[in-house]
Amino acid sequence: xxxxxxxxxxxxxxxxxxxxxxxxxxxxxxxxxxxxxxxxxxxxxxxxxxxxxxxxxxxxxxxxxxxxxxxxxxxxxxxxxxxxxxxxxxxxxxxxxxxxxxxxxxxxxxxxxxxxxxxxxxxxxxxxxxxxxxxxxxxxxxxxxxxxxxxxxxxxxxxxxxxxxxxxxxxxxxxxxxxxxxxxxxxxxxxxxxxxxxxxxxxxxxxxxxxxxxxxxxxxxxxxxxxxxxxxxxxxxxxxxxxxxx
Numbered sequence: 001x002x003x004x005x006x007x008x009x010x011x012x013x014x015x016x017x018x019x020x021x022x023x024x025x026x027x028x029x030x031x032x033x034x035x036x037x038x039x040x041x042x043x044x045x046x047x048x049x050x051x052x053x054x055x056x057x058x059x060x061x062x063x064x065x066x067x068x069x070x071x072x073x074x075x076x077x078x079x080x081x082x083x084x085x086x087x088x089x090x091x092x093x094x095x096x097x098x099x100x101x102x103x104x105x106x107x108x109x110x111x112x113x114x115x116x117x118x119x120x121x122x123x124x125x126x127x128x129x130x131x132x133x134x135x136x137x138x139x140x141x142x143x144x145x146x147x148x149x150x151x152x153x154x155x156x157x158x159x160x161x162x163x164x165x166x167x168x169x170x171x172x173x174x175x176x177x178x179x180x181x182x183x184x185x186x187x188x189x190x191x192x193x194x195x196x197x198x199x200x201x202x203x204x205x206x207x208x209x210x211x212x213x214x215x216x217x218x219x220x221x222x223x224x225x226x227x228x229x230x231x232x233x234x235x236x237x238x239x240x241x242x243x244x245x246x
Contacts, residue, residue, distance in 0.1 A: 017218035019046035020225055021066060023057040025073035025206070026159035027097055027133055027177075030184035031241040032071070038233050045221050053159035055130030061086055061211060068214030068222045071229075073097060073160075074132035075207040088215045091207030094229050095243035099136060099201060102167055102182050103174030104191035110174060111194060112144050120153065124166035124175030127156040131163075136201040137176035143200045167191070179242030203244075 024032050029051050036047045050057070050067060058077040061067055062084065070087070071094065072078045078091035101110045107119045115123060126134035134156065141147040155172055157163030164181050166172040168190070182193045208229055214222035228234055235245050 017045060017068075017221035019048055020068040020214070020218055020221055021048045021050060022225070023061065023065070023067040023070040023211075024049045024051050025054045025057070025071055026051055026131070026161040027073050027180055028071055028095075028206070029161065030186065031180050031237055031243070034237050034240075035229070035234055038237065039225065039228050043224065043228075045225070047225065051159075051161065053126070053131040056158070066213050066217075067211055068218050069208060069210055069226060071206070071208045072132075073204065073206055074135075075205050076132070078207045078209040081209060081211070086212050087209035088212060089209065091209045092230075093205050093246045094208045094234075095206045095238045095245060097133065097204035097206055098179040098198065098242055098244065099133065099140065099176055099196040099204075100179045100182055100193040101174060101176055101196060102191055102193035103172075104167065104170055105173040108173065110192050112140070112146065112196075115146060115150055115153075115174070120173040122155050122166070122172040123150060123153045124155050124157055124163045124172035124177075126160050126163045126177070127158055131157075131159050132204060133160050133176075133178055136204055139201045140176065140196055183240070183242045206243075 032049055054073045054077045061081060070078055075091050078087060081087040082090050103110050108114050108117050125137045128134035128138050157166055160178050163175050163177050167175040181187055210222045210226050238245060
């Protein structure tokens with residue numbers, strides 16, 4: 001009888017969560033702030049974002065971080081978590097990310113050709129070892145035969161966020177980052193950017209999963225927020241920040 005009562009209370013608590021911890025890839029942070037605001041218009045569940053590179057978040061989840069959902073910058077990491085039985089289903093694409101070349105150096109117009117300009121001494125890029133946007137940034141440079149020529153200028157950020165900090169603080173003269181950043185209210189009209197040709201890199205398929213922790217501890221709330229990410233309200237916000245919608 002005691003076991004039945006405990007089981008019932010556990011199920012009840014999992015259905016009536018008051019908050020969710022959501023692991024969010026750094027490129028999504030600005031759009032996600034607005035998504036949270038929209039979600040809170042009709043839902044009382046508090047959404048707590050944990051922002052980092054997708055690789056770092058995956059490592060944290062693998063080591064037991066109590067996150068309910070994971071919005072990745074690619075499909076690789078959430079697929080890995082699914083294979084490890086740390087996510088309840090295969091990832092679903094919620095958006096396609098796009099790249100821009102962005103800088104605050106007034107002496108140089110942003111262009112791939114101008115990256116060789118002597119006035120550009122540091123070029124910031126997300127670290128391709130842990131940040132999916134960095135993988136695609138390197139592909140762009142390789143496509144244009146620039147990777148080896150610019151090797152001494154490149155500085156890697158641990159995530160899109162750190163890359164943005166390098167650019168914004170002018171620790172780097174220019175950098176390759178997510179389009180969502182330059183369209184955010186905080187960064188719009190700061191510096192200059194160009195959108196990079198989609199043909200120069202693979203579509204950045206960004207996947208989301210409900211994690212095992214979320215399914216076990218916050219079943220109904222996790223599913224509710226997951227579904228919201230594919231609602232028209234969320235799609236409008238993703239589009240506003242430069243994402244392509246599947």
